[in-house]
Amino acid sequence: MFRFLRFLLVLVLLLGGAVAAAGAFAWSRLTAAGPLTEQKTVVVPRGANTEGISEALLRAGVIDSGPSFTIAAWATRPEGPLRAGEYVFPARGSLRDILEILRTARPVQRRLTIPEGLLARQIVTLLDRTEGLTGETPAIEEGAVLPETYAYQWGDTRAAVVRKATADMGETLREAWAARAQGLPLQSAREALVLASIVERETGQASERAKVASVFINRLRRGMPLQSDPTVTYAATDGATLDRPPTRAELDRDHPFNTYRVRGLPPGPIASPGKDAIRAVTRPENTDFLFFVADGTGGHAFARTLEEHNRNVARWREGREAARAATPAAASTPATPAPAR
Incomplete structure (x- = not known):
């Protein structure tokens, strides 16, 4: 009887040692430094199971053993599911580090900037070429989306970005129209959007927008084209x-x-104006300017009368001709008409 009990004790000790050794080995595998030599961004595909995720990480060099990753993921499954997305994995990240990132880290936030003044078809092209977005770009109405920088994650849809940009334009337009100056010759927020798109395309200088807007507002008040x-x-x-x-x-x-032929506003926007252009139209500068022309420096010269405007045009032409004369190929370059506004 005593020998049997001693045998059982030895067996338990051996099994306990084996379990402890196995646990120590498993922990060492879980916490050992990984193969990455430097930080790396990897896309974990949507819909992938554990094996699919391990294959993606193995191809990227984030892990060096697919089976070890799968076993570690199974053993730690109470900590939560593995999530798809684009993640940044650190150099020498252990299996435990990798699994924690896949369960709790925030996916990489990408940025898409829609510049002010783009046409609808240009915005569609921009979205079509944006890496990481999925699905087709829906049809975009001219002037419907707000030029802005939008955050997205790998795998988000182009339609979702368009919905966000369209909603932001609607909100920006509502706020600007509610805070508009009194007495504007505009009947609706839609008309403000149309005029803002013209102002956006007329000048790229933010400091000029409210002044350019005032010229068009003054022309509308007088019934001028x-x-x-x-x-x-x-x-x-x-x-x-x-x-x-x-x-x-x-x-x-x-x-x-x-x-030039039709008085008043055109029937729709000619581009997507930004917030500054919309605010400039709804709260223009208080001026009596009726004309403006390029001044040769990227800005414009403004005038109250046609005579003053003609002098500004003459100065613009003189500056252009001087610049052309200083250019070796100027003699073969055809002249272009001056902006006549």
Whole structure:
């Protein structure tokens, strides 16, 4: 009897030692430094099971053993499910580190910037080419999305980004219209959006937008045509871009968007204006300017009378000719008409 009890005790001790040794080995595998030599960003595909995730990590060099990862994930499953997404894995990250990232870390936040003044078709192209977004880009109405920087995660849909940008434009427009100056010759927030798109395309200088807006507001009050070259370009290309000034034929073209021929606002936006352009239109500077022309420095010279405007145009032409004369190839470059507003 005594010998049997001693045998049982020895057996228990041996089994306990084996379990302890196995546990120590498992812990060492779980906490041992991984194979990555430097930090790396990896996309864990949606819908992948544990084996699929281990294959992705193995291909990226984050782990060096698929079976070890699978066993570790199974053994620690009470800590939570593994999540898909784009994650940053540290150099020498252990299996425990990797599993904790997959369970608790925030996926990489990517950024997509929609610049001010883009046409709807340009925004569609931008979204189509944005890495990490999925699905088709839905049709976008001209001026419907707000130019802004949007955060997204790998695997988000293009449709979701468009919904967010469209909602932001609606909210921005509502807020600006509610805070608009009194007495504007605009009947609705929609008209403010249309005029803001023109202001956006007319100047790239934020400091000028409220002043440019005042010119168009003053023209609307007097019943004068807006005479905006970007609207002519929009009409000439049916909503595309043009890398040259409009021709005389294009300025004379009978088209609803040609504000040289049609008084008042065009029937819709000609681009997506940013927040500054929308605010400039709803709260323009209080001026009596009726004209503006490029000043050769990226800005514009403003005028109250046609005579003053003509002098500004003459100075613009002189500066342009001087610049052309200083350029070796200037003699073979055809002249372009001056902006006449």
